[in-house]
Amino acid sequence: MEKRFDKIIDRRNTNSYKWDVKENELPMFVADMDFEVAPSITKTLSERISHPIFGYSTMPDSWHESYHFFFKERYGWEIEKDNLLFSLGIIPTISTSVRAFTDEGDEIIVFTPVYHVFFHSIENNKRKVIKSPLKYENGHYSIDWVDFENKISSPKCKMLILCNPHNPCGRIWNKDELERIGNLCKKHNILVISDEVHGPITRPGKEYVPFASVNDTNKEISIIALAPTKAWNIAGIQTSAAYAYNKEIRNKLEFALNADEVMEGNVFSYLIPKACFIDGIEWLDEMREYVYSNIETVKKYIEENIPSLSVSEIDATYLMWIDISKISKNDEDFCSFMRETTGLYVSKGSTFGEEGKGFFRLNVACQRSVLLDGLNRLKKAVDNYKE
Ligand SMILES: Cc1ncc(COP(=O)(O)O)c(C=O)c1O
Incomplete structure (x- = not known):
């Protein structure tokens, strides 16, 4: 299971909305996962395409x-x-x-x-x-x-x-x-x-x-x-x-x-x-295990390394909601700073209404190694950010 979801698939130059970003950028914004789809999906599509x-x-x-x-x-x-x-x-x-x-x-x-x-x-x-x-x-x-x-x-x-x-x-x-x-x-x-x-x-x-x-x-x-x-x-x-x-x-x-x-x-x-x-239920349940262990990884990393941020409770979706209000009231400014200085591209909270000000949304449906890269970029941005 780990192997399946740990496998990196290069999505650059595939007309992917998520990955149509600069070379140094890491997109963790739009709700789109980076995992290979369930084998049942590939099989169904290939069979149909063969006709x-x-x-x-x-x-x-x-x-x-x-x-x-x-x-x-x-x-x-x-x-x-x-x-x-x-x-x-x-x-x-x-x-x-x-x-x-x-x-x-x-x-x-x-x-x-x-x-x-x-x-x-x-x-x-x-x-x-x-x-x-x-x-x-x-x-x-x-x-x-x-x-x-x-x-x-x-x-x-x-x-x-x-x-x-x-x-x-x-x-x-x-x-x-x-x-x-x-x-x-x-x-x-x-x-x-x-x-x-x-x-x-x-x-x-x-x-x-x-x-x-x-x-x-x-x-x-x-x-x-x-x-x-x-x-x-x-x-x-x-x-x-x-x-x-x-x-x-x-x-x-x-x-x-x-x-x-x-x-x-x-x-x-x-x-x-x-x-x-x-036919894709086994894949779904494995994906949930992997994503929720990513979520625990983010929580632990933030607790240990970026205590000025906090993570809201999450029981559904692969989209984490991170509270940055202790370091910035202006999520737009922080997210632009983070993208410009570290390449980490997330969704600013105010996109979801003004109640989202002081938050950002992080898509963690990616390989653990990519996630860790993202977390290190996040720490760098928080360390260097001044409102
Ligand atoms: C809550 C919610 N509804 C709908 C959609 C998009 O659905 P569709 O592409 O089928 O219109 C998304 C995509 O992220 C979503 O998060």
């Missing part, structure tokens, strides 16, 4: 069956075949839902700091972002329930975009929290779009909770965006699914996804879920 015609595709039964198998086995959640729709990506599903279920000028709430593309899906469609800042205490993030209910009781507020588990802080929302979100959203007539793309990437021994698996209320008031793309690192192959239990919601969503022309995949899109959700 030399790439015309329009139909959807095999394995597409539904793969989602059904994985979510039932792992989380006890039954995904009924008819309730699952194909969509090219998580963000296409979110943006389409924004347009289909809200009107221009409506308010859409998010828990911040949060994956910044949610802001784009809302604002590009002329809706208003309403932030409910998460509370941050002793490295732990939690929902401010009073603030949340206050904001969703506005008649203009129509939708919650939930990140479950949460990117960037890596919180797994537990059953009680998801139930409380569901009850409040039902009370105030809020549609929940739950983005669960990071769901399978959790600390070994812990699992995330699919929003719709919690109870009937949650099922009735939500659209769940699912995909194997983050956990198996195949974002370059566009494939995802949107689950809607409520018939009225599902019909409207299907019409809107169709109108946006995001319901048809490429030749690989329909084949790849089986390679991940059924």
Whole structure:
């Protein structure tokens, strides 16, 4: 296992968004892993490529069956075949839902700091972002329930975009929290779009909770965006699914996804879920072990060598959230300084909303040797930085 994930694969000059950086730079920003994919993925793709015609595709039964198998086995959640729709990506599903279920000028709430593309899906469609800042205490993030209910009781507020588990802080929302979100959203007539793309990437021994698996209320008031793309690192192959239990919601969503022309995949899109959700499970669990031992490595390194920084609790994703507020209130300045002087390229915290000021996000889905290089660069930057 160690060998598989320790293997360095040169991604420079491969049109990789992550690795399109200067020679001396080390990218640890965008959510993209540097590991060789599961053998089942390479096998599925090579078999398909060996047939030399790439015309329009139909959807095999394995597409539904793969989602059904994985979510039932792992989380006890039954995904009924008819309730699952194909969509090219998580963000296409979110943006389409924004347009289909809200009107221009409506308010859409998010828990911040949060994956910044949610802001784009809302604002590009002329809706208003309403932030409910998460509370941050002793490295732990939690929902401010009073603030949340206050904001969703506005008649203009129509939708919650939930990140479950949460990117960037890596919180797994537990059953009680998801139930409380569901009850409040039902009370105030809020549609929940739950983005669960990071769901399978959790600390070994812990699992995330699919929003719709919690109870009937949650099922009735939500659209769940699912995909194997983050956990198996195949974002370059566009494939995802949107689950809607409520018939009225599902019909409207299907019409809107169709109108946006995001319901048809490429030749690989329909084949790849089986390679991940059924045949790629061993790889997934090994990856989680490796990534979480990277996370422990970072925590230990920071404790021993850079005590002015601290690391927030993390149980999901491979994206660590590092508190630099003791050395800088200006994350943008610190991150630019670090990139310029050491080449280490991370995501500045304020990208995820102003609540992310004084933090940066570090992608640790890389080989241990690369991680150690990154940590040494980080120490150098902190040692030399003056605000
Ligand atoms: C929370 C979250 N949602 C969605 C995406 C992107 O999904 P897609 O490429 O399927 O649109 C990302 C990518 O990093 C993400 O972190």
